[in-house]
Amino acid sequence: xxxxxxxxxxxxxxxxxxxxxxxxxxxxxxxxxxxxxxxxxxxxxxxxxxxxxxxxxxxxxxxxxxxxxxxxxxxxxxxxxxxxxxxxxxxxxxxxxxxxxxxxxxxxxxxxxxxxxxxxxxxxxxxxxxxxxxxxxxxxxxxxxxxxxxxxxxxxxxxxxxxxxxxxxxxxxxxxxxxxxxxxxxxxxxxxxxxxxxxxxxxxxxxxxxxxxxxxxxxxxxxxxxxxxxxxxxxxxxxxxxxxxxxxxxxxxxxxxxxx
Amino acid sequence: xxxxxxxxxxxxxxxxxxxxxxxxxxxxxxxxxxxxxxxxxxxxxxxxxxxxxxxxxxxxxxxxxxxxxxxxxxxxxxxxxxxxxxxxxxxxxxxxxxxxxxxxxxxxxxxxxxxxxxxxxxxxxxxxxxxxxxxxxxxxxxxxxxxxxxxxxxxxxxxxxxxxxxxxxxxxxxxxxxxxxxxxxxxxxxxxxxxxxxxxxxxxxxxxxxxxxxxxxxxxxxxxxxxxxxxxxxxxxxxxxxxxxxxxxxxxxxxxxxxxxxxxxxxxxxxxxxxxxxxxxxxxxxxxxxxxxxxxxxxxxxxxxxxxxxxxxxxxxxxxxxxxxxxxxxxxxxxxxxxxxxxxxxxxxxxxxxxxxxxxxxxxxxxxxxxxxxxxxxxxxx
Numbered sequence: 001x002x003x004x005x006x007x008x009x010x011x012x013x014x015x016x017x018x019x020x021x022x023x024x025x026x027x028x029x030x031x032x033x034x035x036x037x038x039x040x041x042x043x044x045x046x047x048x049x050x051x052x053x054x055x056x057x058x059x060x061x062x063x064x065x066x067x068x069x070x071x072x073x074x075x076x077x078x079x080x081x082x083x084x085x086x087x088x089x090x091x092x093x094x095x096x097x098x099x100x101x102x103x104x105x106x107x108x109x110x111x112x113x114x115x116x117x118x119x120x121x122x123x124x125x126x127x128x129x130x131x132x133x134x135x136x137x138x139x140x141x142x143x144x145x146x147x148x149x150x151x152x153x154x155x156x157x158x159x160x161x162x163x164x165x166x167x168x169x170x171x172x173x174x175x176x177x178x179x180x181x182x183x184x185x186x187x188x189x190x191x192x193x194x195x196x197x198x199x200x201x202x203x204x205x206x207x208x209x210x211x212x213x214x215x216x217x218x219x220x221x222x223x224x225x226x227x228x229x230x231x232x233x234x235x236x237x238x239x240x241x242x243x244x245x246x247x248x249x250x251x252x253x254x255x256x257x258x259x260x
Numbered sequence: 261x262x263x264x265x266x267x268x269x270x271x272x273x274x275x276x277x278x279x280x281x282x283x284x285x286x287x288x289x290x291x292x293x294x295x296x297x298x299x300x301x302x303x304x305x306x307x308x309x310x311x312x313x314x315x316x317x318x319x320x321x322x323x324x325x326x327x328x329x330x331x332x333x334x335x336x337x338x339x340x341x342x343x344x345x346x347x348x349x350x351x352x353x354x355x356x357x358x359x360x361x362x363x364x365x366x367x368x369x370x371x372x373x374x375x376x377x378x379x380x381x382x383x384x385x386x387x388x389x390x391x392x393x394x395x396x397x398x399x400x401x402x403x404x405x406x407x408x409x410x411x412x413x414x415x416x417x418x419x420x421x422x423x424x425x426x427x428x429x430x431x432x433x434x435x436x437x438x439x440x441x442x443x444x445x446x447x448x449x450x451x452x453x454x455x456x457x458x459x460x461x462x463x464x465x466x467x468x469x470x471x472x473x474x475x476x477x478x479x480x481x482x483x484x485x486x487x488x489x490x491x492x493x494x495x496x497x498x499x500x501x502x503x504x505x506x507x508x509x510x511x512x513x514x515x516x517x518x519x520x521x522x523x524x525x526x527x528x529x530x531x532x533x534x535x536x537x538x539x540x541x542x543x544x545x546x547x548x549x550x551x552x553x554x555x556x557x558x559x560x561x562x563x564x565x566x567x568x569x570x571x572x573x574x575x576x577x578x579x580x581x582x583x584x585x586x587x588x589x590x591x592x593x594x595x596x597x598x599x600x601x602x603x604x605x606x607x608x609x610x611x612x613x614x615x616x617x618x619x620x621x622x623x624x625x626x627x628x629x630x631x632x633x634x635x636x637x638x639x640x641x642x
Binding site: 050051065067068098100138139140141143144145149150151152153154155156157167168169178179180231232234 | 308309310313384385386387388494495505509510511513514515516517518519520522523524525537551552553596597600601603604606
């Protein structure tokens with residue numbers, strides 16, 4: 001017995017002691033590329049330029065003059081064709097108000113994400129606004145690189161972020177109506193997903209373009225907003241008129257986003 | 261005879277003592293014999309303000325701050341040695357100067373009002389090109405700090421002159437060595453001047469107003485008038501959807517942990533009428549960006565210490581806060597890019613005098629003068 005144990009022990013020692021060093025090469029660094037999500041404002045198919053009169057298309061001599069259209073996007077993700085989900089960013093911000101020429105509007109506003117695994121993808125998803133969890137944060141909790149640090153996107157009396165802002169003027173023959181829609185408080189987050197096939201190649205940039213259809217913000221049947229009657233909201237308590245109008249604005253922004 | 265020898269001996273001894281005194285800067289300008297061991301300095305944020313972000317290429321040190329403080333108050337930066345940064349940024353006026361527009365050397369009149377430096381370090385937003393000045397022309401505090409030196413209506417000097425003056429100074433080379441580790445006095449550059457001044461300015465932080473004490477100090481409260489003013493300042497949804505809205509917090513925004521009362525943006529707040537976007541007498545932000553929609557826009561300043569920084573607006577046109585309130589209430593001028601928050605403000609024209617007084621009372625509750633006595637290190641060292 002002792003002999004057998006000793007033999008076994010010696011065999012184990014010999015087995016591991018005499019193992020040849022591994023000659024395999026280390027796994028190569030996974031290849032990655034970059035994704036750009038490009039938001040392009042359009043109005044009836046044409047680039048939507050800010051600080052310019054845009055014919056509404058409803059009646060002659062009627063225009064929309066946008067000064068600001070911006071919003072949080074959250075839970076940005078992409079999905080590979082094998083159903084693997086890649087998280088891009090927890091929160092980001094889209095600001096279209098600086099697109100003051102047709103060329104700039106055509107170029108759009110770009111969100112860029114690095115280090116995506118090379119491969120084929122078939123879905124992009126994000127939400128317009130902020131989740132309730134994100135909305136419970138404070139701008140002081142973030143460094144200045146985060147869009148959540150800007151107190152101009154925060155409303156202290158609500159203890160809420162301002163999830164989206166749409167500002168401008170509605171010009172009609174019988175007069176102008178300025179509009180300001182600031183949406184906020186919990187319960188307005190609008191998740192969206194876009195089925196789109198794209199590939200990420202090593203060290204290359206891939207773009208996914210999303211159009212924001214300006215005409216759908218106010219004039220789409222079933223979700224229309226009468227600017228003349230309701231030109232202003234700073235949101236409000238759930239159930240209030242201000243709250244419902246703000247939520248409608250957020251829904252309309254989300255629904256106005258479409259793949260080309 | 262003996263007394264003459266004694267006198268001569270004393271004279272010779274005195275000369276030898278003076279001649280052999282070990283001066284820190286030798287004639288070659290070499291500074292390497294001076295120790296370079298900077299002491300790291302951490303900006304402790306006041307309660308209610310977040311940690312301050314410091315650029316990686318200008319870490320804070322005790323020596324850098326001390327050098328910056330000296331440079332800030334030294335008229336050596338101006339062409340005729342009469343004007344320093346402190347001439348237009350006085351501690352008693354929250355580091356403004358009480359003038360509509362600042363005056364430079366020879367009484368030359370500028371075109372913009374001096375801006376407060378209290379909490380100025382928080383104006384820096386990483387990767388944003390427009391962070392400082394009324395028109396946002398500077399990205400960093402370091403860049404801004406040295407521009408008045410060459411402005412012809414401010415210090416009217418040249419950077420080359422300043423560098424030469426500092427290099428020839430009896431004490432600044434050593435201070436630059438201790439702050440930045442330069443090897444020779446010729447290594448004193450305007451970039452290092454900007455860095456030192458910026459380090460000093462990043463220490464000028466305070467948030468100890470009645471508003472802050474109401475929030476953070478037990479049993480200290482704002483008055484009922486100040487609280488009414490804050491409700492108007494915040495506007496609707498501040499408790500009641502029917503509350504009147506002064507629209508103030510759109511631009512002068514704050515949060516519990518970032519109570520800066522400024523969103524650090526640029527707006528047209530209705531100071532000048534304009535039919536087109538090119539009509540403005542002062543293009544402001546638009547002159548920097550080159551974009552017409554930015555014409556007539558100016559920086560939204562912090563309202564902290566606003567009670568100390570009269571007169572108001574980029575050109576100091578309003579002498580009092582009462583005039584400011586009257587402007588917002590009934591004096592807004594139309595323009596294609598007038599801030600929509602003001603263009604849609606239903607309640608502003610209906611504010612009563614009592615309501616305006618309440619808002620002004622709240623603005624005064626944002627005044628913090630604690631540092632005037634408690635921070636001697638912010639004053640001139642000369």
